[in-house]
Amino acid sequence: MKVAVFSTKSYDREFLSAGNSDGHELHFFEPHLNNETVPLAIGFDAVCAFVNDALDGEILTRLAAGGTRLIALRCAGFNNVDLCAAERQNITVTRVPAYSPHAVAEHAVGMMLTLNRKFHRAFNRIREGNFSLDGLLGFDFFGKTAGLIGTGKIGAVVARILKGFGCEVLAFDPFENAECRELGVRYVSLEELLAASDIITLHCPLTAENRHIVNPASIAKMRDGVMLINTSRGGLIDTLAVIDGLKSGRIGYLGLDVYEEETEMFFEDLSNFIIRDDVFTRLLTFPNVIITGHQAFFTRNALEKISATTLQNISEFERTGRCSNAVRAA
Numbered sequence: 001m002k003v004a005v006f007s008t009k010s011y012d013r014e015f016l017s018a019g020n021s022d023g024h025e026l027h028f029f030e031p032h033l034n035n036e037t038v039p040l041a042i043g044f045d046a047v048c049a050f051v052n053d054a055l056d057g058e059i060l061t062r063l064a065a066g067g068t069r070l071i072a073l074r075c076a077g078f079n080n081v082d083l084c085a086a087e088r089q090n091i092t093v094t095r096v097p098a099y100s101p102h103a104v105a106e107h108a109v110g111m112m113l114t115l116n117r118k119f120h121r122a123f124n125r126i127r128e129g130n131f132s133l134d135g136l137l138g139f140d141f142f143g144k145t146a147g148l149i150g151t152g153k154i155g156a157v158v159a160r161i162l163k164g165f166g167c168e169v170l171a172f173d174p175f176e177n178a179e180c181r182e183l184g185v186r187y188v189s190l191e192e193l194l195a196a197s198d199i200i201t202l203h204c205p206l207t208a209e210n211r212h213i214v215n216p217a218s219i220a221k222m223r224d225g226v227m228l229i230n231t232s233r234g235g236l237i238d239t240l241a242v243i244d245g246l247k248s249g250r251i252g253y254l255g256l257d258v259y260e261e262e263t264e265m266f267f268e269d270l271s272n273f274i275i276r277d278d279v280f281t282r283l284l285t286f287p288n289v290i291i292t293g294h295q296a297f298f299t300r301n302a303l304e305k306i307s308a309t310t311l312q313n314i315s316e317f318e319r320t321g322r323c324s325n326a327v328r329a330a
């Protein structure tokens with residue numbers, strides 16, 4: 001198939017080209033897919049898109065008019081796609097449902113350890129010849145209570161790792177995961193999880209219902225000095241409320257791999273530009289906040305699996321007109 005690959009980075013080109021054994025005609029475009037760049041896709045059967053490409057009703061209508069029949073997402077989340085509009089336009093949307101839950105789970109736990117033992121500050125201090133330990137005091141994870149919001153594929157791996165540390169693990173998820181129950185994870189209400197957890201980590205998809213699940217009311221229910229980790233989607237957190245929580249000390253540690261307004265910033269080298277997002281730059285001023293730029297998925301293993309599944313999805317659709325990894329409006 002003739003495929004327009006948007007938001008291409010060197011690693012996308014490398015892994016997709018290496019896995020393209022079915023010989024799809026891949027055209028790599030660096031810009032995001034948006035209202036300005038959508039003409040690039042005219043005449044392409046398929047568009048391969050990533051997390052920050054816009055796939056709203058208007059763009060899908062324009063893609064359909066240009067001949068596109070397939071959106072092959074090279075990610076798990078599909079919150080950036082208007083699935084109802086895609087169905088109306090007869091466009092099939094596929095995704096990579098699982099590539100490496102370990103990549104994201106290990107990153108989330110890495111953020112927890114960094115925030116606790118302050119590796120980011122220690123790294124800088126030692127390079128400056130400052131061997132003081134003041135301000136670097138951490139705590140043992142052993143015996144602490146961790147609360148997981150979402151216990152699908154990634155949440156289950158996080159649960160296993162934290163159980164290995166000797167944490168008590170609580171979870172909130174409308175669907176209980178048998179694997180987690182076997183690990184000894186205790187399912188509780190969201191209220192109980194918020195009130196009882198020393199560490200809260202988000203592993204659910206972003207939906208219209210759970211947008212800003214972390215908000216002034218939910219933060220007020222959390223323990224003083226709680227550690228909050230978000231490797232899922234930025235929209236799960238009301239960032240201004242979290243900044244208030246950091247200022248009051250209610251939130252003692254914050255680790256973000258995703259950010260509500262990341263679209264124009266993440267994955268780009270903006271080191272020669274002024275960051276205009278004052279909310280984001282405020283976050284950078286806290287010593288107890290670490291931010292990575294949507295990097296949790298970024299392992300060799302994950303990229304190989306993402307490319308292989310994306311290309312298989314395209315091949316399956318080309319052969320049969322459907323795909324087992326298609327996503328539909330609920």
Ligand code: NAI
Nearest residue numbers: 077150151152153154173175203204205210231232296297
């Ligand atoms: P999954 O589909 O296996 O599990 C998601 C779980 O969340 C399900 O058990 C579901 O029942 C639960 N859930 C849904 N709504 C909920 C709510 N309101 N409260 C509590 N639980 C809820 O998904 P997976 O693979 O574990 O991924 C989770 C999320 O991680 C993805 O949706 C995506 O947003 C994010 N992600 C982030 C990456 C990164 O690089 N930072 C990479 C891959 C995924």
